[in-house]
Amino acid sequence: MSDQPPDVAAGGAGDDGHDPVGSAVADAYRREWAFVLAATARVTRDLDLAEECTADAFVAAVESWRRDGVPLSPGAWLTTTARRRGLDELRRRKTLRAKLPLLLEPVSEPEAVSANEGGVADDRLRLVFTCCHPALAREVQVALTLRLVCGLATADVARSFLVSEQTMAARVTRAKKKIAAARIPYRVPAAAELPERLDAVLTVVHLLFTAGHTAATGERLVCDDLVQRSLGLARTVAALMPDEREALALVGLILLTDARRSARVGADGTLVLLEDQDRSSWDTAAIDEGRALVRSALRGGRPGRFALQAAIAAVHAEAPRWNDTDWRQIVALYALLLGAWPTPVVALNRAVAVAMADGPQAGLDEIGRIQSSSSLAGYRYLPAARADLLRRLGRSTEAAQAYRDALALTADSAERRFLLARLAQVTGVP
């Protein structure tokens, strides 16, 4: 089975942009892969077969469009082609069909689906919810979403998560087997389960973003691609579920965080802290859009964790300078976030905000409380945050030890360079 985007350059004019058919196929691949796969899966009721037929349809498109021209609606052409292949294959395997793992949506059910909660009927949503089913481990959800919803080749999925291609292929295969054998249904969950299930989807999309955003090392192209794909996915989910405020909030959170991308890493590859970033290089269009989304997401009802995280990012974005940051507001938002999402990591972030609002000692006291009450051992940002507060209090020896603790837990080269520079600063060794 083809696991790669079709080689659109093959036999064509190459990558120099003078191959309209090639770029039309590549463009359709980027935009329509999930849609075609999802629509095909509903007919074949078998994800594996749907994936195969979808890949085949893109390969067929290269030849056919070159011969007959690019169709008016490439997505519809691809869907029809993939579905026809799927049906042919099912017919061919008819005697075997009883043995094929079935995805469980009866063919006769489209009416019931379009009457489903708020008219949610998009096949891509079913695909996303299936990939992010709670019966699958989080790492599997992430891998499946990238492979099936984003159409990323297994090698690229593997590279994004620093595992071998073989490991990733095995992970994806195992997951598809479980979906089939355990009969994980191919549908958007009912209203009662929706909040919990949507949270899993949004968490996966956010993980994709974080993987792309925080990796300062590694292959920049792969990381940028992950950021773009996660933003695209977040936008799709939000557009398909316009009443879900957390889905809107996630788009806002990604925009507001990614707006700082070019300011985040210095010319020498060193991490630049929010405090020291050149705010004039922030993407103001992304910030404006993000802020508007945060406002909508906060309206009505208790805000969820993505809305609160996005609101915190918005407060940072609104400060013209670091010193203008409204720390009281940020502490208050972190307190709400801790209520909605009580994790040690959120508690640590709140402690850092407290230090900004009430001074380093207040922050250190908060960190002391977190250290004694939770299992953040091995979380590199805890000693790093302590080190910074101790440094600001002039307690150099303790700060140095904390920087060494942080370094022992940090592998990322940009972060290491930053910590080493700070360590040299507090020990007075250049």
Place this chain on the structure above:
Amino acid sequence: MAEYLILIYEDEKAYADADPGAWEQAMKAHDRFTEQVAEEGATIVAGKALQLTTTATSIRADVVTDGPFAETKEALGGYYVIEATDLDHALTVAKLCPAPAGGVEVRPVMVFE
């Protein structure tokens, strides 16, 4: 419809020291579960409670030993085989299954054709 096995894993201490009142309560909980399964539109195909693992005997390569196959804090104490439409349906049912001193595992039953 498909068959799923619901394996009930619990800390046996909760039952080893249980008084008759506690047993009665457990029985009632399982009676209620039986009713709830029907209300959910699923069917119980089979279901049994097992004696404690202190009564278990294991055999590996013809060697007979006293005790369960694997020593775990939470031991297999009973099971149901249910019929449900899909995994979500099976999980809805399994969430209702009483296992106050542990939890349950849901396994799809293999179909040979």
